Amino acid sequence: MIATVTMNPSLDQHVVVVNLVLDESNRWISYRREPGGKGINVSRVVCELGGDTTAYGFVGGFHGDLLKTILKQKNVPCDFTSIKGETRSNFIITDLKSHRQTRISAPGPEIADGELKKLTVKINSIKPKPKYMVFAGSVPPGVPVDIYKKIIEKTKSLGIMAVLDSADQWLKEGVAANPDIIKPNVREAQALLGVELKTEEDIIYAVKTIVSSGIKVAAISRGRDGMIIADKTMVLKVVPPDVQVMSTVGAGDSSVAGLVLKLSQGGSLEEASRLAVAAGTAATLTSGTELCHKADVEWLLPQVMVEKLLF
Ligand SMILES: Nc1ncnc2c1ncn2[C@@H]1O[C@H](COP(=O)(O)OP(=O)(O)OP(=O)(O)O)[C@@H](O)[C@H]1O
Ligand SMILES: [Mg+2]
Structure with a gap:
């Protein structure tokens, strides 16, 4: 099984407009809500390709409920850790005239210490033990910057192959644990x-x-x-x-x-x-x-x- 961990998922809201005019009222011609977050995307693709996977991570509030519902509809197994805050929503605007895609991302909800502990306990005790665990994406506020390092050290000590796909300080700190x-x-x-x-x-x-x-x-x-x-x-x-x-x-x-x-x-x-x-x-x-x-x-x-x- 391939477990994925998304610390900072989002409910992506995607609108397509024919010709985006700034400072004007625009109308969309299509609107989609998709589960977002890099680990969740990995799980979705593993599922699409016929593999066995479960998505882990934090979800909360109305957006979190919606995200779980959509994943269920798509038959993507997930076992999230509930948080008090509201899962973020990112916006993507595709402009057909200019062929430009504009993304507006939110930082994500604050994670409490107890919530982080709940997630780490959960992913360290998955049964049967996954072969691979994929850590992907950014980390929400309140989570220490070296979180991937700590979790990857633990993952490896459990005999699980650790995969890291992140950026900036999270990647820099995470590689110190030598992910696989x-x-x-x-x-x-x-x-x-x-x-x-x-x-x-x-x-x-x-x-x-x-x-x-x-x-x-x-x-x-x-x-x-x-x-x-x-x-x-x-x-x-x-x-x-x-x-x-x-x-x-x-x-x-x-x-x-x-x-x-x-x-x-x-x-x-x-x-x-x-x-x-x-x-x-x-x-x-x-x-x-x-x-x-x-x-x-x-x-x-x-x-x-x-x-x-x-x-
Ligand atoms: N313009 C393109 N044409 C063909 N294949 C592409 C193109 N862009 C990306 N790909 C495919 O997707 C893979 C990953 O692309 P990329 O290097 O853009 O990843 P990334 O920057 O990590 O993307 P993400 O934003 O999803 O994290 C590439 O190795 C290639 O197979
Ligand atoms: Mg990438």
Whole structure:
């Protein structure tokens, strides 16, 4: 089973307008509410691809109830920890005329010490023990910045493979616990390593650096160029075919889902990175906050190029 932990989920509200005019009253032509949050996205994609997963994390208030209801409708198993605060709601506006997508994100509710304790006790006692636990996304106010480090140390001590997909200070602090897998994008990897990653050689050097620091698998995703991924034995360059992109929202989360799902099934790094890139690219074929469809992943899979680079 792949457990995912989303500390700061959201109820994403997505509107599409024909031509957004600032300072005017605009009308939407479509409105969708989707469960948001990186770990939840990973669980949704694992489900879509036929894997076994449960989403953990904090939810509260009216938005939290709605989020659980929508996940239930989508048959995504979840076992959240209730909080007193209200789960945040993020807004996404797609403007058809300019092809621009504007995102307005909320910081999230304050988490009390007791609530954090409840979540950690819960995820440390999941039965049967999950094979992988994915920690993804930002951390809400009130939660210590080194939370991922602490939880990942515990996860690893329980014999569960820990995956971290976060950014900024949460990624920086979290890598100190040597998670088994990290998947930053180029921007996040630059911030983590404190260097510019301009060329392919720079990225190859970066994944090798991360692996030699003690992390088993380092994948740096690079949008339309796919990803560069390494473990102790190899570096792979994984490139998707050209596609007509609708929206890149959730592409990275979809690639984490593909990667972890295949590895949890005993697949090789090559097979896992192929599924990762196929799932990420499949997510770009759907509009707004919608994630990948299994049928798209299946036709993309044989078209993903995997090249083994000299180590
Ligand atoms: N423009 C694109 N064309 C084709 N595939 C894409 C494109 N953008 C993203 N992808 C696919 O999605 C994967 C992850 O993309 P990206 O590097 O943008 O992740 P991310 O920045 O972590 O995304 P997220 O915002 O979901 O966290 C890529 O490896 C690739 O497979
Ligand atoms: Mg990402």
